[in-house]
Amino acid sequence: MNNLPVYISIVFVLTTIITIAFFHKAAHRSxxxxxxxxxxxxIQTILALRMFYTLTTTIPPRIILLGVPPLVIxxxxxxxxxxxxxxxxxxxxxxxxxxxxxxxxxxxxxWLSINKVIPQLMTFEGRNFxxxxxxxxxxxxxFVFVKKSWRISLLLGWNFICLGLLLNIxxxxxxxxxxxxxxxxxxxxxxxILYFPFNLLPAVVVPLVMLxxxxxxxxLLANK
Numbered sequence: 001m002n003n004l005p006v007y008i009s010i011v012f013v014l015t016t017i018i019t020i021a022f023f024h025k026a027a028h029r030s031x032x033x034x035x036x037x038x039x040x041x042x043i044q045t046i047l048a049l050r051m052f053y054t055l056t057t058t059i060p061p062r063i064i065l066l067g068v069p070p071l072v073i074x075x076x077x078x079x080x081x082x083x084x085x086x087x088x089x090x091x092x093x094x095x096x097x098x099x100x101x102x103x104x105x106x107x108x109x110x111w112l113s114i115n116k117v118i119p120q121l122m123t124f125e126g127r128n129f130x131x132x133x134x135x136x137x138x139x140x141x142x143f144v145f146v147k148k149s150w151r152i153s154l155l156l157g158w159n160f161i162c163l164g165l166l167l168n169i170x171x172x173x174x175x176x177x178x179x180x181x182x183x184x185x186x187x188x189x190x191x192x193i194l195y196f197p198f199n200l201l202p203a204v205v206v207p208l209v210m211l212x213x214x215x216x217x218x219x220l221l222a223n224k
């Protein structure tokens with residue numbers, strides 16, 4: 001990974017920071033959120049720099065430590081009283097704007113594909129259509145929250161569709177990692193997420209994007 005152009009890492013790190021900033025704003029500048037997310041980032045940074053994830057022959061695969069803990073936290077938020085209160089107090093406007101970061105994420109994936117560290121199927125030249133979520137986010141925000149000319153039901157449908165697009169690339173990305181469960185991209189597996197800073201994509205960025213959709217859907221269904 002040392003041969004990657006430095007601008008790819010810079011763009012991705014900035015994208016990660018902006019993602020956290022958007023969610024922090026949605027959470028009304030919650031100090032607890034920052035403590036949790038930065039503690040998690042430190043843990044993941046240390047593990048990646050120690051090449052923990054590059055050992056891909058273990059069963060279960062070590063990469064489950066990237067996405068499973070955030071998934072458990074998300075589930076707990078939806079099952080506990082404190083978690084539900086947190087979700088319902090999130091600012092849906094910033095939850096919507098947050099998805100703009102999916103545009104630089106998609107360009108990062110394209111650059112990683114060009115440099116042969118992820119398969120093409122993970123880009124918008126392959127099976128990944130997630131860039132549509134990022135491009136449409138400001139449009140949705142403008143017409144729903146600024147002009148107020150589009151119905152809230154459209155925002156709900158958009159969240160469901162974009163959540164589906166996210167799950168599509170997550171499944172393809174996970175099944176492209178060189179583990180015992182790999183199903184795709186044997187000629188060029190997904191190895192970028194095994195290294196810092198790109199391990200923060202499944203560990204931080206994707207969970208926050210997913211949580212933004214789920215929290216927005218929860219709020220919209222409750223209001224409906």
